[in-house]
Amino acid sequence: xxxxxxxxxxxxxxxxxxxxxxxxxxxxxxxxxxxxxxxxxxxxxxxxxxxxxxxxxxxxxxxxxxxxxxxxxxxxxxxxxxxxxxxxxxxxxxxxxxxxxxxxxxxxxxxxxxxxxxxxxxxxxxxxxxxxxxxxxxxxxxxxxxxxxxxxxxxxxxxxxxxxxxxxxxxxxxxxxxxxxxxxxxxxxxxxxxxxxxxxxxxxxxxxxxxxxxxxxxxxxxxxxxxxxxxxxxxxxxxxxxxxxxxxxxxxxxxxxxxxxxxxxxxxxxxxxxxxxxxxxxxxxxxxxxxxxxxxxxxxxxxxxxxxxxxxxxxxxxxxxxxxxxxxxxxxxxxxxxxxxxxxxxxxxxxxxxxxxxxxxxxxxxxxxxxxxxxxxxxxxxxxxxxxxxxxxxxxxxxxxxxxxxxxxxxxxxxxxxxxxxxxxxxxxxxxxxxxxxxxxxxxxxxxxxxxxxxxxxxxxxxxxxxxxxxxxxxxxxxxxxxxxxxxxxxxxxxxxxxxxxxxxxxxxxxxxxxxxxxxxxxxxxxxxxxxxxxxxxxxxxxxxxxxxxxxxxxxxxxxxxxxxxxxxxxxxxxxxxxxxxxxxxxxxxxxxxxxxxxxxxxxxxxxxxxxxxxxx
Numbered sequence: 346x347x348x349x350x351x352x353x354x355x356x357x358x359x360x361x362x363x364x365x366x367x368x369x370x371x372x373x374x375x376x377x378x379x380x381x382x383x384x385x386x387x388x389x390x391x392x393x394x395x396x397x398x399x400x401x402x403x404x405x406x407x408x409x410x411x412x413x414x415x416x417x418x419x420x421x422x423x424x425x426x427x428x429x430x431x432x433x434x435x436x437x438x439x440x441x442x443x444x445x446x447x448x449x450x451x452x453x454x455x456x457x458x459x460x461x462x463x464x465x466x467x468x469x470x471x472x473x474x475x476x477x478x479x480x481x482x483x484x485x486x487x488x489x490x491x492x493x494x495x496x497x498x499x500x501x502x503x504x505x506x507x508x509x510x511x512x513x514x515x516x517x518x519x520x521x522x523x524x525x526x527x528x529x530x531x532x533x534x535x536x537x538x539x540x541x542x543x544x545x546x547x548x549x550x551x552x553x554x555x556x557x558x559x560x561x562x563x564x565x566x567x568x569x570x571x572x573x574x575x576x577x578x579x580x581x582x583x584x585x586x587x588x589x590x591x592x593x594x595x596x597x598x599x600x601x602x603x604x605x606x607x608x609x610x611x612x613x614x615x616x617x618x619x620x621x622x623x624x625x626x627x628x629x630x631x632x633x634x635x636x637x638x639x640x641x642x643x644x645x646x647x648x649x650x651x652x653x654x655x656x657x658x659x660x661x662x663x664x665x666x667x668x669x670x671x672x673x674x675x676x677x678x679x680x681x682x683x684x685x686x687x688x689x690x691x692x693x694x695x696x697x698x699x700x701x702x703x704x705x706x707x708x709x710x711x712x713x714x715x716x717x718x719x720x721x722x723x724x725x726x727x728x729x730x731x732x733x734x735x736x737x738x739x740x741x742x743x744x745x746x747x748x749x750x751x752x753x754x755x756x757x758x759x760x761x762x763x764x765x766x767x768x769x770x771x772x773x774x775x776x777x778x779x780x781x782x783x784x785x786x787x788x789x790x791x792x793x794x795x796x797x798x799x800x801x802x803x804x805x806x807x808x809x810x811x812x813x814x815x816x817x818x819x820x821x822x823x824x825x826x827x828x829x830x831x832x833x834x835x836x837x838x839x840x841x842x843x844x845x846x847x848x849x850x851x852x853x854x855x856x857x858x859x860x861x862x863x864x865x866x867x868x869x870x871x872x873x874x875x876x877x878x879x880x881x882x883x884x885x886x887x888x889x890x891x892x893x894x895x896x897x898x899x900x901x902x903x904x905x906x907x908x909x910x911x912x913x914x915x916x917x918x919x920x921x922x923x924x925x926x927x928x929x930x931x932x933x934x935x936x937x938x939x940x941x942x943x944x945x946x947x948x949x950x951x952x953x954x955x956x957x958x959x960x961x962x
Contacts, residue, residue: 349549350518351541353426355582356386363559363585369415371590380415388495392423394505395498399478403428403512406450406524410434410466411458413569413590416482416491420456426513431523433570435915436462437908443469445533446526449766454478460485518542524765525572525715536765537715546758547718548579550741555685555709556727559585561607564600566591571916572719573689577610601679608685613693614917616686617823620697623675624826628854641671645700650707652729664703672704689713690916692797692820695734712736712797714783718759721745722795735794752801753783803921805836811893813841818894825882826851830906832924834932842898842935844928845879846906870901898935
C-alpha cells in the first residue's frame with residue numbers, strides 16, 4: 346500500500362487501491378466525459394514531462410485560473426510532482442488583485458480555462474514587466490493550449506521520465522507545494538504557503554470522519570482554487586469517491602439527478618437557497634397537502650442526530666410518515682440518495698441542519714482557515730460525534746487552545762509554512778512555539794465541541810462600553826426567510842443597528858398577500874407596512890439577545906450583495922470595509938448624524954483666514 350505523504354502519492358494510491366472508470370468527470374457539449382484512475386495518472390505524468398520540456402524548473406510559481414474540471418487536477422498533480430509551486434486564483438477578482446498576485450508570486454506561467462477568464466486576466470497581464478507563458482484549456486485563436494504541453498510531454502516521455510521519477514523520490518513532505526492567496530475581507534490578498542505535509546496530514550485526518558467509499562459519487566462546484574474544496578477533493582480521491590464537476594451553480598440540482606450523487610461540499614448560503622426553495626414550494630399547496638408539508642418543517646426542527654436524544658414513539662411514527670410523503674421527495678430532487686453535505690466558511694442555522702437531517706441529508710459543519718490547510722474541527726454525524734450549533738470536535742492530530750481573550754489558537758502539521766515574502770506578519774500570527782492565532786473567538790461546549798462566537802477584529806464596542814459580536818447576531822438574523830443578507834453595525838454608537846438586504850422573493854409574496862401596490866423594490870422597502878414587518882421580524886430575535894445586543898435601528902436596501910460587486914468575499918463572507926464605504930451616508934442617517942455633504946459649506950472655508958478684528962489691532 347502506498348504511503349501518502351505528498352499530494353501526488355494519491356495517483357499511485359488510486360491506481361493500486363481504486364482502479365475505476367470515473368474517478369473524475371466533467372461535462373463537455375452536454376455529455377459527461379469520464380476519466381479513469383489510470384487516465385488521471387497518465388495525463389498528470391505526461392503534463393509533468395511537458396512542463397520540464399517547456400523549461401519550467403523546481404520552485405517556479407505557476408498560476409491557474411479555471412473553473413472546476415478534471416483538467417485542473419491533471420495540472421495540479423503535474424506541478425506537484427515536478428516540484429513547481431501551484432498558485433490557483435479566484436476567477437472573480439479585480440484587475441488590481443490579479444496584478445498584485447502575478448507580481449507578488451513572480452509567476453513563470455499562467456493556465457487559464459476559457460476566453461472569458463483570459464479576457465478578465467488580460468488587463469493585469471498587459472501591465473506586467475515580465476511575460477509569463479500563457480496556456481489555455483479551451484481552443485482560443487492566437488493562444489497556446491495546454492494540449493500542446495501534453496503532446497510535448499508524450500513526445501519527450503523517455504527524456505523526462507527519469508527526471509520526474511527522481512523528483513518524486515526526493516521531494517520531501519515538508520517542501521513548499523502550493524500558495525493560496527486568501528480572499529480576504531479587506532486589503533490585498535496574502536500568499537499562504539502550504540507544504541505537502543500541511544495538506545496530506547489534514548485531508549487524511551478529515552477523510553476518517555465521513556463514511557463514503559469508492560461506490561459513491563460527489564458533485565463538486567465550489568471553486569477548487571479555495572483550499573476548502575481542494576482539500577475535500579484530495580479527501581474524496583483518497584477514498585476512491587468519483588468526483589463529477591458541475592457545469593455551474595445553476596445546474597447543481599440537474600447534475601445531481603444525472604449522476605445520482607451522494608453529496609457535495611457547500612457554503613451555508615448555497616444550503617440556505619436550497620432550504621428557501623423547499624420552503625417556498627409549500628406556499629402553493631392547500632388543504633391537507635399544505636398541512637403535511639408544514640408539519641415536515643415543524644417536525645424537522647426538533648430532529649437530533651447526535652444519538653443523545655430519545656424520541657417518543659409518536660415522533661418516530663411521524664418521522665416515517667413524513668419521510669414517505671415529503672422528505673423522500675426532497676431527496677429525489679437531488680438523485681434519490683441519502684446525502685452527505687460538508688459545509689464551512691460561515692455558520693449555518695441550527696434549525697436548517699435539523700430539518701435537512703430529518704430528511705436524510707446529513708450536514709457535516711466544520712471550521713478552518715487557508716492557513717490551517719484548512720480543517721481544525723468538524724462535526725461527524727456518521728459516528729454520532731456531533732452537536733448542532735457548533736463546528737464539532739477538533740480534528741485528529743490538531744492541537745487547539747484558547748488565548749486569554751477567547752481567541753482560538755491551533756498547532757500541528759496543518760499550520761502553514763508562513764506568508765510569502767512577509768516574515769513580519771508571519772511572526773505576528775505564529776508564535777515561536779508553533780501556535781497559530783486564528784483571529785476567531787470561540788469556546789468549547791460540553792468540553793468537546795468547538796463553537797465559533799465571532800471574528801476577533803469584527804467585535805466592536807458601543808459608546809456605553811458594552812461589546813457586540815456582530816457575526817453571531819448576523820448568523821441568527823439570516824435565519825429569517827425575510828432576510829437575504831445583513832450587517833450589524835454600531836461601533837462607538839449608542840446602540841446596535843442593522844443594514845438589511847431583504848429576501849425579495851419572500852417579501853414580494855408577503856406584499857401580494859396584503860395587497861400592497863408598488864412600482865419597484867425601492868418603493869416597496871420605503872412603505873411603512875414593510876418597515877413594520879421587519880421591525881416585528883427583528884423583535885422576535887431581539888428577545889433572545891442581551892439588551893445591548895438588540896437591534897434598535899435598521900435600514901433596508903435594494904442592493905444585492907455578491908462577490909462580483911465586491912460586497913462579499915469569494916467565500917460569501919461580508920466585506921465590511923466596502924459595505925461601510927458604500928453605506929456611509931445610510932449609517933449617518935441611521936444614527937442621525939450630518940452627512941459629509943452637509944458640512945461642505947464649512948469645509949470650503951477651512952483654509953480662509955479671518956480678517957483682523959478691530960479690537961485686536
